[in-house]
Amino acid sequence: MIERYYAAVCQTDLPCPRSRDEIASRVGFLLGMIDRAVVGYEPFFDVRLVVFPEFAHAAPVYETVDELREKLAVPIPNEHTDRYAAKAKERGIYIQTGTFLEVDSKWPGAVFNTTCLIGPDGLLSRYRKVNPWLPWEVHASPHDLPGYDEPLFPVVETEIGRLGAAICYDWLFPEAIRALALAGAEILIRVSAYMDPWGATPPLDWWTLFNRARAVENMAYVVAANQGARAENYPPFSWPGGSMIVDYDGRILSQADPGPFEKIVVGPIDLAALRAERQRRRGHHLLSHLRAEAYTDLYARPIHRPATRS
Template identity: 90%
Template sequence: MTPRYYAAACQTDLPRPRSREEIAGRVDHLLGMIDHAVVGYAPIFDVRLVVFPEFAHAAPMYETVEELRDKLAVPIPNEHTDRYVAKARERNVYIQTGTFLEVDARWPGAVFNTTCLIGPDGLLSRYRKVNPWLPWEVHASPHDLPGYDEPMFPVVETEIGRLGAAICYDWLFPEAIRALALAGAEVLIRVSAYMDPWGATPPMDWWTLFNRARAVENMAFVVAANQGASAANYPPFSWPGGSMVVDFDGRILSQADPGPGEKIVVGPIDLAALRAERGRRRGHHMLSHLRTEAYTDLYARPIHRPPGRA
């Protein structure tokens, strides 16, 4: 185990691609940001985790699933994830990729919004967004596919801790992030494209609110990378960045200044401190105090209503 290291939350401000042929150029740029984070801070500390935002490779800019499949979606693994694996080995880092729009032959007709955890040993997991931002996002949720049999909330054991990721709107659902924590996650990774006015600026600032709340209620570190694109690059919204690292007591360890623009913010991940606190605390230990059987009736019947159904 690496008991202490730094994580880099990287936000981007790039024009959105209109075809999958443009994704390689985005990957070129993101690989360069990994080099900047690792090499730039090497004299001071080791950056071992690098996180990118939602839509870093492609945004759901077309209105139909058919157009997304035709123009932007890619299978995973692919030549881009291969390049991330090579960079992870070169720099000895773990990379939570920005999202891809993904197709999978097992689920014909579906497009997933997917982020991958990649390390020196290869592609370790992929997380498909469970809660698309309705009604604007038309990609599929694994929850809605009959017979879906892959883990919806994967957590991976690594030398830098147990890592689990979820995407943007997922974080407004405490159950989604609790699922990662109950699977053992110590570092919760948020890959996000959170727009104004709910982003990292007052008076709303849901971005900071939910990142801190999820850290506290799950006693885990949070590394959250938010999209920093201007309205000109990713219309119709502006994307306020504010990428951050939060500790298990909800303290903001570092945060990029709110506002569009490419930025890298780094913060410490102290696994030894986290594990000591999880083992020592008797108060304010929600994971330990959770009475799951008290809540089983809450979800005894389906609540989710598909779009367009009252």
């Protein structure tokens, strides 16, 4: 077990791909960012976790699922995840990829927005966005597929702790991140494309608000990578960056300045301190104080109403 290490969040400002043929060159650029993070900081500390933002490989830029399947979606695993696996093995690190638009023969007709956790031993898990940003995102939620039988909120035991990821809009739902924490997650990874005006600038700054709140309520580290893209790269929005690392008490350990630009931000993860606090603390221990039985009737009836573009 590696108890103390650094994480790197890599925000990007790149043109939005229109074809899957563009993904290979994009992966090459992102692999270069990994080398910069790991090698550049090696004289000072060990970077063991590298996280990329949502839409790093492809965004749902077309209006229909059929167009996404035809032009951008890929199966997982694929040649790109193989390249990440080779890099993870070379550097002895764990990589939370930016999202792919994914197709899976088990679920014909569906396109998922998916991020992968990849380590030295290869592909460890994939997380499919449970809460698409309606009405703009037309890809599927696995929650909505009849008979879906894979974990919605996977958590992976690794040598750098128990890792769980969720994507962007998922983080506005406390239940989604609590599901990861209750499954044992110690490091909560946010793969995001959080746009203006809700991003990392006042007066709203939902980005910082929810990252810090989820860290506190789940007594876990939050490692959050956001897009830092200009509007011409990802229209119609600009993406304000602000990628950050937050500790289990909600302290911001490091953060990129707000603004649309490429940036690598690093910050410490002290797994030993987190585990000691979870073991020792009696006050403000929200996980152990949770009276789950008090809320069993809260969602007794379905309340989800899918929204579509008008």
